[in-house]
Amino acid sequence: MRLRKENILIVDDDLHILELLQRHLHSWNYHTYRAVSVKEAVAILKDTHIDLLITDLKMPQIDGFELIKFVSEHYPDLPKLVVTGFPSVQDSLKAIKSGVVEYLTKPFTKGELQAAVAKALPKASKEPVKNTVPKSKHQGEIIGASEKIEEVLQIIDRVKDNKATIFINGESGTGKELVARAIHYEGKFSSAPFIPVNCGGIPENLLEAELFGYTKGAFTGADKDRKGAFQAAQGGTIFLDEIGNASLAVQARLLRVLQEKEVVRVGAQKPEKIDVRVIAATNNNLPEMIKKQTFREDLYYRLSVVEIPLPALRARMSDIPLLVDKFLFKYGVEYKDRFVRIDPEALEVLKRYSWPGNIRELENVIQRAVIMCDKMVTIKDLPDHLKYSLEMPEHKLVSLAQMEREYIKKVLRSTGNNKTKAAEILQITRKTLRNKLDES
Known part of the structure; x- marks a missing residue:
């Protein structure tokens, strides 16, 4: 007797075959998911634990062989069973080499299908298949195997089940919102709301109303009471992105919210108690802003109970192939209806570039x-x-000074002539960079 219902994913563009397979599998007490295309199948695989894949080979757009290859690369422990109406020795050999454990030819009997499924699932009732990307550790949409990312994932794992205030610091394009979402959706509060607020994208005079809500008549256009982001996030997480752009007035109100665990709507007198985890993020240098008195020091310490420094892409270059693979799959399916590969020489070019725009640029x-x-x-x-x-x-030997100038020009080109970013990459001051450019 099986200990649990196994989940079986059936992929076929023939609806009659899908219904036949599903009916048989249900009669044997299996739980089924079905997809009429590889796109739909991949979406199910990403969000659902699957014990066995049953797929046709001949399908429009992306065929079954591409799905088998994808599953072999990303879910190596998932057994695969092929059901095809166009059998050939070449296809059967290709399928077996791709890791297919069973191969059925249409039409097949109910007994043949039952035997093939049972053979493909000898351990399913005892050992659930682990759907993981090989050699890559991840939380949510964060992908990487580098030491820097491992450190980030360890912090996420420690904080995801409590409501300590978290501060994420990193350059633009490093994935700060992905980290915030991973903390929320991988933890025990995932069923509660996640409310992101871009503090840099909302006009200063509207930010307070967006964050804390307002009462009817509080200002022109306030025709009814309205909750703010903090009230909307009750029981869950509010993500304050680009917190460094908040005005000093908003900062003062945020400090009170963190201290008192309550908010007061614009135009109201009575405070409202809240139970919200606050995650803030910025690409600004807050200690420098504190020195210039453009950011409150007391708010900074309140926000950074747990600080997560997010590495730039140039500090985790070993993760580039994994990220490239993710984006190739995403846009290959979206634009080409197939899985797109990359030439090794092109990948080497990507691995040599400094990526000033980080993951977003990649x-x-x-x-x-x-x-x-x-x-x-x-x-x-x-x-x-x-x-x-x-x-x-090799025959063109140049001086060290000329080599230095050429490299500086290369870095400037890679940053879109952004001298501040180039100076950061070169680890020199803007003044030094300007002097070196004047020398050339």
Whole structure:
């Protein structure tokens, strides 16, 4: 007797076959999910524990072989059973080499299907399949295997089940909101609301009303009482992105919220108690802002009970292949209706670049490359500024000073001529950078 119902995913563009398979599997007390395309199947795999995949091979757009390859790479322990109406020796050998454990030809009997499923699931009742990306640790949408990301994931794991105030610090494009979402959705409060607020994208005179709510008549246009983001996040998490852009007045009110665990709507007198986890983030240097008296020191210490420093992409270059694979799959399916690969030489170009725009810039580059490529992303599909290399012909030997100037120019090109960002990458001051440029 089985200890639990196994989850079986059936993939076939023939609705009659889907219904037949589902009816048989239900009669044997299996739980089924069904998909009419590889796109739909992948979406189910990402969100659902599956014990066995049953798939057809011949399907429009993305075929079953591509799905088998994807599953073999991303869910290596998941057994695969092929059901096909177009059998061939070549296809059967290809399927077996791809890790398929059973191969059925249509039409098949109910007994043949039952035997194939039972053979493919000898351990399913005892050992659930682990659906994990090999060699990559992840929380939510955060992907990486580097030491820097491992440190971030460890902190997330420690804080996800409590409501300590968290401060995420990192450059633009490093994935601060992804970290905030991982903390919320991977923890025990995931069923409660997650409310993101971009403090830099809301006009200063409206930010207080957005955060704390307002009463009818509090200002022109306030025709009824309205809850703010803090009330909407009750029991869950509010994510204050770009907190460094909040005015001193808003900062003062935030400090009181953190101290008293209550908010007062704009135009009201009576406070409202709240139970909310606060996660704040910025790409600004808050200690420098504190020195300039543009950010409150007491609020900074209230926000940074737990601080998560998020590394720039150039500090975790070993994660680039994993991120590239993620974005190739995402945009390959969206734009090409198939899985797009990348030429090793093009991947090497991506691994040499300094990525001043971090993961957001990498994603944009891959999105563009998928649109521009034919069957595979090659060097020609990458932006020109990525193709530039400092490598020179062996016969062209230059002085160290000239080599330095060439490298400075390369970094400037990679940052879109942003001298502040270039100085950070080169680990020199803007004044030193300006002097070196004047020398050239």
